[in-house]
Amino acid sequence: MKTAAKDAGPYPGEIAMANFKAVTNSEQARSADQTLRIYLKEAKYEFLKNLRIPRYSLSVIFFPLMFYILFGLVMGRQTVGGVNIAAYLIGTYGVFGVMGASLFGTASGLAAERGLGWLEVKRASPMPPFAYFVAKVVMSTIFSSAVVLLLLAMGIAFGGVRLPLAQTVRLVTTLVAGSLPFCAMGLALGYFIGPNSAPAFINLFYLPLSFCSGLWVPFIFLPKAVRQIAQFLPPYHLAQLALEAIGAGQHQSNWMHWEVLLGFTLICLGIARLGFQRDENKLYG
Amino acid sequence: MMATMPQIWQPSPQPAADFTVAGLEGVTKSYGAVKALDRVEFRIRPGELVALLGPNGAGKTTAVRLLLGLAKPNAGRVNVFGGNPVDPRVRMRTGAMLQVAKVPETLRVREHIDLFRSYYPHPLSMSQSLAVGGLQEIANRRFGDLSGGQRQRVLFALALCGDPDLLFLDEPTVGLDVEARRAFWDEIRKLVARGKTVLLTTHYLQEADALADRVVVINQGRVVAQGTPTDIKSLTAGKTIRCLTNLGLGEVLALPGVLQARRDREALHIEVSQAEPVLRELMARDPHLSALEVTSAGLEEAFLALTQELARP
Numbered sequence: 193m194k195t196a197a198k199d200a201g202p203y204p205g206e207i208a209m210a211n212f213k214a215v216t217n218s219e220q221a222r223s224a225d226q227t228l229r230i231y232l233k234e235a236k237y238e239f240l241k242n243l244r245i246p247r248y249s250l251s252v253i254f255f256p257l258m259f260y261i262l263f264g265l266v267m268g269r270q271t272v273g274g275v276n277i278a279a280y281l282i283g284t285y286g287v288f289g290v291m292g293a294s295l296f297g298t299a300s301g302l303a304a305e306r307g308l309g310w311l312e313v314k315r316a317s318p319m320p321p322f323a324y325f326v327a328k329v330v331m332s333t334i335f336s337s338a339v340v341l342l343l344l345a346m347g348i349a350f351g352g353v354r355l356p357l358a359q360t361v362r363l364v365t366t367l368v369a370g371s372l373p374f375c376a377m378g379l380a381l382g383y384f385i386g387p388n389s390a391p392a393f394i395n396l397f398y399l400p401l402s403f404c405s406g407l408w409v410p411f412i413f414l415p416k417a418v419r420q421i422a423q424f425l426p427p428y429h430l431a432q433l434a435l436e437a438i439g440a441g442q443h444q445s446n447w448m449h450w451e452v453l454l455g456f457t458l459i460c461l462g463i464a465r466l467g468f469q470r471d472e473n474k475l476y477g
Numbered sequence: 478m479m480a481t482m483p484q485i486w487q488p489s490p491q492p493a494a495d496f497t498v499a500g501l502e503g504v505t506k507s508y509g510a511v512k513a514l515d516r517v518e519f520r521i522r523p524g525e526l527v528a529l530l531g532p533n534g535a536g537k538t539t540a541v542r543l544l545l546g547l548a549k550p551n552a553g554r555v556n557v558f559g560g561n562p563v564d565p566r567v568r569m570r571t572g573a574m575l576q577v578a579k580v581p582e583t584l585r586v587r588e589h590i591d592l593f594r595s596y597y598p599h600p601l602s603m604s605q606s607l608a609v610g611g612l613q614e615i616a617n618r619r620f621g622d623l624s625g626g627q628r629q630r631v632l633f634a635l636a637l638c639g640d641p642d643l644l645f646l647d648e649p650t651v652g653l654d655v656e657a658r659r660a661f662w663d664e665i666r667k668l669v670a671r672g673k674t675v676l677l678t679t680h681y682l683q684e685a686d687a688l689a690d691r692v693v694v695i696n697q698g699r700v701v702a703q704g705t706p707t708d709i710k711s712l713t714a715g716k717t718i719r720c721l722t723n724l725g726l727g728e729v730l731a732l733p734g735v736l737q738a739r740r741d742r743e744a745l746h747i748e749v750s751q752a753e754p755v756l757r758e759l760m761a762r763d764p765h766l767s768a769l770e771v772t773s774a775g776l777e778e779a780f781l782a783l784t785q786e787l788a789r790p
Contacts, residue, residue, distance in 0.1 A: 214558055234592065240583075241581050245583055305579075305581070308577065308579035309579065312547060312577065313577055317573070318568035318596045318639070
């Protein structure tokens with residue numbers, strides 16, 4: 193009944209009969225070198241995958257740029273907080289940009305891959321589990337950097353923005369480092385939203401948080417009630433750090449903002465971990 | 478009534494003389510109030526192809542998920558290569574083809590394979606990996622542009638590209654047409670000929686019959702039979718007669734050749750080993766018998782019968 197195919201098929205000429213010993217502790221897990229190579233490949237393909245989804249790659253880059261052009265460049269040359277508004281808004285739209293790249297980069301992919309079975313396939317493979325999450329964070333950070341650099345280029349080219357090199361470097365590193373709390377938030381969200389409703393849910397957090405944190409309209413123009421709420425919102429604190437980098441901060445303690453962001457990151461990672469554990473006990477047919 | 482059916486279910490575990498590549502040892506897995514698996518016991522020996530056969534929702538996928546370390550049992554032990562399935566060294570020796578609703582669509586076939594190959598210490602080469610799935614022609618196509626059959630072949634290649642010793646194939650041919658299914662069977666047979674060990678889940682008796690050395694029949698979370706495909710087929714050799722009749726249940730049960738009878742609303746369902754003699758007798762006794770249907774007893778009936786048999790004290 194069984195036709196044992198003896199042809200070599202696509203396999204190499206002679207394959208040794210599979211070695212059916214039990215695993216032993218002397219058996220090597222992989223070397224650090226091999227592990228690093230997996231992390232790099234995972235990140236590379238995560239990046240390619242998202243680059244080829246225009247709904248992600250174009251919208252996370254062009255929405256912040258478009259808003260910046262409309263509000264920062266077209267609106268004219270006022271000053272806010274002692275600096276040119278075109279420079280000021282690089283800081284706040286920079287936060288808006290890194291938030292979008294991070295939230296959509298982590299949460300929508302995770303929600304879809306988790307909800308539709310692909311994460312199961314990856315977890316069943318010998319992939320180091322962390323590689324999957326690190327790849328999403330690295331990919332998001334690349335897009336965050338791109339948004340920030342493009343905003344800066346626009347400001348310099350069309351907004352007459354002239355920042356000293358030290359301030360420019362500090363602004364870029366603050367914004368890119370500040371994307372990490374929102375990657376953590378995206379991972380947490382990704383574990384609790386469905387694959388189809390993901391974009392809607394992400395926007396439900398993204399857009400109100402952006403407005404109330406003074407990312408679209410300079411903070412000082414916001415109603416008093418909103419300004420009070422803003423103190424409790426992580427994007428507000430990142431925006432203050434970005435503005436401080438270009439000399440337009442509100443002279444609060446620098447460390448306080450970083451502490452808020454660190455605490456927020458830890459809470460989000462804790463929530464993501466709960467989601468990770470909860471998935472183990474889900475009902476599958 | 479069931480005495481005439483071959484009794485191949487073995488309540489006692491087999492002697493552990495030879496090596497078990499993978500197995501469940503008294504495993505119970507519940508999801509909330511639902512018992513997906515109930516004291517399930519089976520094992521897979523080196524070079525064997527074992528088919529886990531059962532209807533939808535029987536617990537086949539749960540068994541595979543436990544063997545892959547994607548879920549933990551509530552009781553009992555999951556053994557893969559003598560270790561825990563979550564151990565990375567165990568995972569490096571296993572490959573899995575799972576049912577997945579959506580695979581990232583913007584990556585090319587070659588890119589998906591390149592990534593999965595990198596997880597394993599001694600993978601097949603890229604060209605071998607493409608060849609096992611017959612993917613050479615579509616290596617540069619994006620996953621989203623592939624047909625259903627091509628997608629299945631990519632998932633098959635992803636399971637194989639690490640050249641693992643043990644393969645889990647969860648309903649590998651579901652949704653394929655007859656021709657594609659037969660082509661898949663040929664590929665699976667090649668694996669076994671190469672000395673690989675395979676656990677395959679299916680709800681087609683025909684598929685288990687065509688491929689498996691041994692069949693484990695599972696229903697409602699319990700192993701109801703284990704044996705060769707021939708043993709299992711003999712369970713489903715009978716016929717079911719359905720008719721409207723005035724005859725009493727007791728009278729029908731007393732007829733020779735009747736294995737089981739039950740009343741379902743107005744109709745009578747009679748399980749028999751051979752239809753013709755029972756039909757003659759029924760017609761003779763009740764000239765008003767009507768709405769007669771005779772069908773081959775399918776797997777469902779066999780599962781039902783076996784489950785009831787097990788439930789008896």
